[in-house]
Amino acid sequence: MKILVTGGAGYVGGTVSRILVAGGDEVTVYDNFCHSQRSAVAEGVRLVEGDLADRALLEGTLREGQFDGVMHFAALIEAGESMKRPELYFRANTMTTLTLLEAMQATGHKRLVFSSTAACYGEPLSTPIAEDARLLPTNPYGESKLLVEQMLKWMNEIHGLRYASLRYFNVAGAMEGYGEAHEPESHLIPLILDVALGRRSSIKIFGRDYPTADGTCIRDYIHVRDLADAHLLALEALKEKSRLIYNIGNGQGFSVLQVIESVRRVTGKPIPVEECPRREGDPAVLVASSEKIKQELGWAPQFGELDAIIASAWEWHQKRYA
Template sequence: MRVLVTGGAGYIGGTVTRILLARGHEVTVYDNFCHSKKIAVAKNARLVEGDVADRALLEKTLKESRFDGVMHFAALIEAGESMQRPELYFRNNTAATLSLLEAMVATGHDRLVFSSTAACYGEPESTPILEDARLKPTNPYGESKLLVEQMLGWINSIHGLRYASLRYFNVAGAIEGYGEAHEPESHLIPLILDVALGRREKIKIFGQDYPTPDGTCVRDYIHVEDLAEAHLLALNALEQRSRVIYNIGNGQGFTVREVIDSVQRVTGKPIAVEECPRRPGDPAVLVASSEKIKAELGWKPKFAELDTIIRSAWEWHQKRYA
């Protein structure tokens, strides 16, 4: 199989790229390196350096190699930043993706796996969240992804573009030789691991008065390898299905304090904490139901325990800074 991976130098895209290559598939990475580095591109992957907004380059790339599918990870991902600069997110996540969809339609490519987000749901009415739950994002990041899903629905109906939209929650962990390294880093687990490594003085907890067991936000954590497997299953499913939407998660939530406790158990290091006010746009609880993809595609997470997920990340982060 020949696959185009946008954002293939990022954390999730880079993991998927490596797994595809390990299974004998051909991969072209398309990335502008705005939050990553060329060194993150997997060995044996072909590289096209460019922006997803560049429709001409996308069409050239798609015409040069007949791809069996496109996996679209390239996006800005900081919910907090989106509350300050929403225009960046609608330009980079929504408008740029339209250029990709136009290029795919123009070149006859009809299979796309889209990296969506649980932020599409906003503050859920019930948990765990099902795929048919109300879609009402509480930040422009989630809105920018939901707008893409709406575009995909119409382009599927009118142009026959087959797509899978995967809404996932907090991704963590590492595979052998590759893990999470955002620039700048804002995700909870690598930030806590930085404290354990002595690279950061403390971890900030934003909000202690949420309606949760200990007052801190509850999130669903999925191991990046389990998430990658879901993307591969979704791409294969598009041979028979026109469009699918799946949540990808563990089905259980952990508070911020529980994640800190897990890091302390795994690393054996004390973690200093600074309590800060809530951040705008942060829902109290986000926990996924992944029963649909389990039933329809046979997906099952191999790394369900939080300590296991964090242990793989800890092993990689120690090697990263060795």
């Protein structure tokens, strides 16, 4: 197949690109490198450097490629930053996706896999969270993604766009030769691994007063390879299905303190901590029910244990700075 991957120099997009190329697919990566580097682009892909707001470049890329599907990862992803600069997130995540949808419509492209987020749910009424749970984001990042989901629904009903919206929980881990390297880094596990390597003096814990067993936030961690496999299954399913919405997670919740303890076990390092006030917009608990994609597409995570996920990230992290 011929696949356009937006944000293909990012963590998840780069992983998916590598798996597609390894499987013999023809991949074009579209990226503006605002939070990534050219070195992250997979070997064997065609690269188009550009912004999704550039309708002419985007439409030209689509017309030239005549792709079998589009995988849309390009986005800003920092919930904390979105609480300070919401306008940035609505422009970068929502408005540019509308440009992509318009360009796809103009060029006859009808199959899209969208990188959504568990942040669409906000503070859940119960856990694990199913796909039909209330959608009430607590930060502009989640709202910017939910607005895209609403656009996709109407593009499906009116224009026949086939789409899969995959609501991620916390992605972690690494495949051989490629892992998590955001610029700048803000995700918990790579930040803790930086402490283990001596690149940071301590890890910050934002809030110890949440209504959880140890007072810290609880999240569901999914290995990036498992997440990538879900994308491939969703893209294939869109040959027959018109609209798919799935949670992608392990179904297990781990608190911030539990993640730190896991890193201590895996690395053998002490990991000093620094307690800080809560960040606005952080729900206390986000844990997925992924039963729907398991039943409908046969997906199953291969990395169910947190220590195994962190071990793969630790191996990558050490080689990254060797």
